[in-house]
Amino acid sequence: MSKVFKGGLPNSNRRLCLAGAAALVVGGMAGSRLALAGSASRLWRVGMTPAFLHDQHALLAEWRNFMSDGLQHPVEFVQRDSYRETMDLLRLEKLDFAWICDYPYLHLKDEVRLLAVPLYQGRPYYRSYLIVRRDNAYASSIADLAGSVFAYADPYSNTGYLVPRYEVRRLGHDPKSFFRKTFFTWSHRKVVEAVASGLAQGGAVDSFVWDSLEHVAPALTARTRVVWRSPEFGFPPFVSHRSVTDEDFRSMQRHLLGMQTSAPGRDLLMRLRLDGFIAGSPALYDSVTRMMRAFGEK
Amino acid sequence: MRRLFDLSFRHKIPLWGAALIIFSSLTIGAALMTRAYDDMKDAVVISAGNLGQTLANTVAPFLLHEDVWRAFEIVRSPIRGESAATPVQVEAVAVLTRDGRIFVSSDPDALPMLTDVRQLGDDWRLLMARLADPDSPSAPVVLEPDGSGYLYVTLPITDNDAHLGHLVLRYAKSVFLPWFRDTAMSGLAIGLLVLAVLLPINWYWGMRMARPLVELAERMGKMPATLPDKLEPDLYAYRDELGQLFLAYNRMVQALREKAALEGEMVKSERLAAIGRLAAGIAHEINNPLAGLVTVVDTLKQRRDLDARVLRNLDLIERGLLQIRDTVAALLVQAKVQARELSRNDLDDVHTLIEPQARKRRIALEWVVDMPDALPVPASVVRQVLINLLLNAVQAAAEGGHVSLRLACDSASDARHPGRLSIVVCNDGAQLTDDQLAHLFEPFNSGREGGHGLGLWVTWQIVTQLNGRIVAGNHAGEVRFSVCLPVGDVACSTALP
Numbered sequence: 076m077s078k079v080f081k082g083g084l085p086n087s088n089r090r091l092c093l094a095g096a097a098a099l100v101v102g103g104m105a106g107s108r109l110a111l112a113g114s115a116s117r118l119w120r121v122g123m124t125p126a127f128l129h130d131q132h133a134l135l136a137e138w139r140n141f142m143s144d145g146l147q148h149p150v151e152f153v154q155r156d157s158y159r160e161t162m163d164l165l166r167l168e169k170l171d172f173a174w175i176c177d178y179p180y181l182h183l184k185d186e187v188r189l190l191a192v193p194l195y196q197g198r199p200y201y202r203s204y205l206i207v208r209r210d211n212a213y214a215s216s217i218a219d220l221a222g223s224v225f226a227y228a229d230p231y232s233n234t235g236y237l238v239p240r241y242e243v244r245r246l247g248h249d250p251k252s253f254f255r256k257t258f259f260t261w262s263h264r265k266v267v268e269a270v271a272s273g274l275a276q277g278g279a280v281d282s283f284v285w286d287s288l289e290h291v292a293p294a295l296t297a298r299t300r301v302v303w304r305s306p307e308f309g310f311p312p313f314v315s316h317r318s319v320t321d322e323d324f325r326s327m328q329r330h331l332l333g334m335q336t337s338a339p340g341r342d343l344l345m346r347l348r349l350d351g352f353i354a355g356s357p358a359l360y361d362s363v364t365r366m367m368r369a370f371g372e373k
Numbered sequence: 374m375r376r377l378f379d380l381s382f383r384h385k386i387p388l389w390g391a392a393l394i395i396f397s398s399l400t401i402g403a404a405l406m407t408r409a410y411d412d413m414k415d416a417v418v419i420s421a422g423n424l425g426q427t428l429a430n431t432v433a434p435f436l437l438h439e440d441v442w443r444a445f446e447i448v449r450s451p452i453r454g455e456s457a458a459t460p461v462q463v464e465a466v467a468v469l470t471r472d473g474r475i476f477v478s479s480d481p482d483a484l485p486m487l488t489d490v491r492q493l494g495d496d497w498r499l500l501m502a503r504l505a506d507p508d509s510p511s512a513p514v515v516l517e518p519d520g521s522g523y524l525y526v527t528l529p530i531t532d533n534d535a536h537l538g539h540l541v542l543r544y545a546k547s548v549f550l551p552w553f554r555d556t557a558m559s560g561l562a563i564g565l566l567v568l569a570v571l572l573p574i575n576w577y578w579g580m581r582m583a584r585p586l587v588e589l590a591e592r593m594g595k596m597p598a599t600l601p602d603k604l605e606p607d608l609y610a611y612r613d614e615l616g617q618l619f620l621a622y623n624r625m626v627q628a629l630r631e632k633a634a635l636e637g638e639m640v641k642s643e644r645l646a647a648i649g650r651l652a653a654g655i656a657h658e659i660n661n662p663l664a665g666l667v668t669v670v671d672t673l674k675q676r677r678d679l680d681a682r683v684l685r686n687l688d689l690i691e692r693g694l695l696q697i698r699d700t701v702a703a704l705l706v707q708a709k710v711q712a713r714e715l716s717r718n719d720l721d722d723v724h725t726l727i728e729p730q731a732r733k734r735r736i737a738l739e740w741v742v743d744m745p746d747a748l749p750v751p752a753s754v755v756r757q758v759l760i761n762l763l764l765n766a767v768q769a770a771a772e773g774g775h776v777s778l779r780l781a782c783d784s785a786s787d788a789r790h791p792g793r794l795s796i797v798v799c800n801d802g803a804q805l806t807d808d809q810l811a812h813l814f815e816p817f818n819s820g821r822e823g824g825h826g827l828g829l830w831v832t833w834q835i836v837t838q839l840n841g842r843i844v845a846g847n848h849a850g851e852v853r854f855s856v857c858l859p860v861g862d863v864a865c866s867t868a869l870p
């Protein structure tokens with residue numbers, strides 16, 4: 076799973092959208108770093124989630140080394156297979172930073188700060204794809220999947236859970252009874268596998284993951300077909316726990332935002348299929364908040 | 374069918390042997406194949422039991438918590454790609470809920486989740502019936518429905534004694550088949566190899582058995598009409614029953630031949646003896662009046678008053694009567710026992726008599742005489758025999774040919790083994806025909822121009838009267854007359870008058 080991201084990205088790193096930089100949340104949280112006080116060289120723990128292809132271990136190891144070197148600070152990546160576990164770790168202050176989906180970010184808005192937003196195809200947005208099996212010729216929207224078996228990615232995934240349910244609701248159906256059966260695969264990649272294998276007739280998947288998979292495992296995505304593309308949502312962000320000091324926050328943010336300025340950093344970004352990072356703004360995620368409200372959350 | 378049993382052994386033995394060998398090979402092959410299939414099925418069931426137990430234990434919590442994806446990952450884990458086509462390769466794994474619906478399966482296309490398996494065909498209905506049967510054991514249930522292409526192994530999924538459902542492992546027999554075919558092909562190859570070795574051996578053995586029998590049967594079939602040949606000894610050189618049969622056959626043929634030869638000799642001797650008796654009888658009947666006639670003619674010739682014409686007629690009559698007397702005398706051989714023994718001088722005399730005849734015809738005369746100075750056999754008759762045989766030989770030999778005499782004797786060792794005189798006369802003239810041989814010694818039976826046909830008759834009479842034997846035959850390109858005479862004071866035969 077190592078050498079995967081190949082080829083250059085168009086409009087790559089120069090076109091950074093720095094518009095959101097001013098909106099940086101600068102929440103001073105003095106005194107809440109009791110647990111971290113007194114150890115300058117204490118390990119920073121960065122949570123990695125299935126928001127991207129987090130099972131490319133060689134790539135992650137390289138990224139961690141690059142990050143440690145850039146920050147002049149030891150870094151550890153913590154991988155969890157479900158958003159829930161990463162969220163719990165954040166709540167329990169077991170993580171300092173995390174790359175999480177936008178939906179968990181909004182859930183944890185009181186505990187975390189938006190650190191940086193990755194740029195995908197030059198913009199900090201992604202979508203939800205509704206996929207069916209390649210040989211399913213008739214389905215053209217989620218309405219055609221009524222009464223079928225449907226694969227969700229994760230109960231805290233925006234594109235893999237919130238979006239399809241919102242769409243069903245928008246069509247005037249109850250997501251609880253619209254499908255004959257639903258299940259979680261706990262990863263976007265596995266949603267693709269579930270649909271490709273025929274276990275589920277439809278699934279909702281992160282566009283960034285599906286597009287990446289199209290390069291990494293074209294045989295897998297070739298067995299599926301994207302039926303419907305959702306509107307854009309803010310890309311899964313990097314967040315820091317509010318207990319992280321401003322200094323550390325800025326240090327990490329500087330590191331991420333400056334990744335495309337160095338050759339190794341550009342190489343890593345290319346392999347991650349990203350163009351860079353911007354500071355971003357919570358307003359990017361307003362549309363997700365609206366959907367959450369539709370389901371009575373927050 | 375009857376025709377099959379009437380076949381010659383030449384075909385029957387190899388055919389039956391081949392049939393038995395092929396039948397045995399097929400039977401053993403079939404038994405081994407059945408055994409191989411059962412073994413393979415056992416291997417599948419054992420492997421399925423182990424795999425199924427592991428899968429059932431692993432999948433239980435996910436069935437309990439309805440985690441479809443994790444359960445799917447578990448049931449899919451033992452499924453291999455196309456390349457791993459071993460008989461113990463599971464084709465599909467399905468987790469059934471207690472009510473017989475598919476919770477998850479490794480092949481969602483064929484076994485979609487939530488489906489009631491009873492709708493998936495007879496195999497599954499049968500399987501569910503077996504599972505519903507309270508008597509069925511809790512251990513793995515192995516089901517191989519008739520006419521189905523699959524073998525099913527089912528285990529219960531339990532969690533702390535709570536029955537959650539069933540795990541079904543399905544094995545495709547189509548995967549067995551190539552493996553089974555490989556086994557069958559290798560078995561077949563070995564079988565053919567065995568046949569390739571056994572059939573020629575069987576064929577050879579059959580021929581070896583049948584050929585002597587066939588020859589024996591052919592010869593025996595000719596038996597009453599003609600006397601068949603003996604069997605060659607290398608035709609069947611073993612001492613088993615067949616070999617003993619051949620020996621017995623050969624002994625029988627030998628005995629029959631000797632009997633036939635003896636009978637032939639006896640007939641010939643009887644005939645010659647009868648002719649002899651007839652000739653002697655006639656001679657006596659003629660001799661008596663003849664003596665009177667000769668005396669009358671002689672007396673008449675003494676008379677002076679006969680004219681010349683009568684005298685001429687009397688001379689004519691006298692010559693005719695004397696010729697009759699000579700002929701009759703020749704017929705009436707009397708080997709009178711004489712006191713004089715045969716000496717070497719007699720042989721020299723014979724040589725002196727024959728030699729000019731031989732020289733005239735440029736014939737090489739070979740003379741081998743091995744005898745003491747004197748031998749107690751009647752000299753005059755032996756001389757006559759020698760002269761007859763040698764003159765005959767000289768006449769019969771080709772111009773510039775070859776005639777030989779071999780005379781030998783072995784002296785008497787005791788009373789029971791009297792000495793013998795052996796005379797062998799050979800010539801290189803024309804071979805004697807069977808017809809000639811049959812009537813050779815009969816009187817007036819000359820095979821030659823100018824002969825009166827009494828020489829051999831006289832010889833035969835003399836030898837027979839001396840209790841000897843005379844045999845004629847063709848030997849190595851020569852015509853050979855062998856005479857064997859007893860030596861010593863042997864009473865003359867009284868068979869002839």
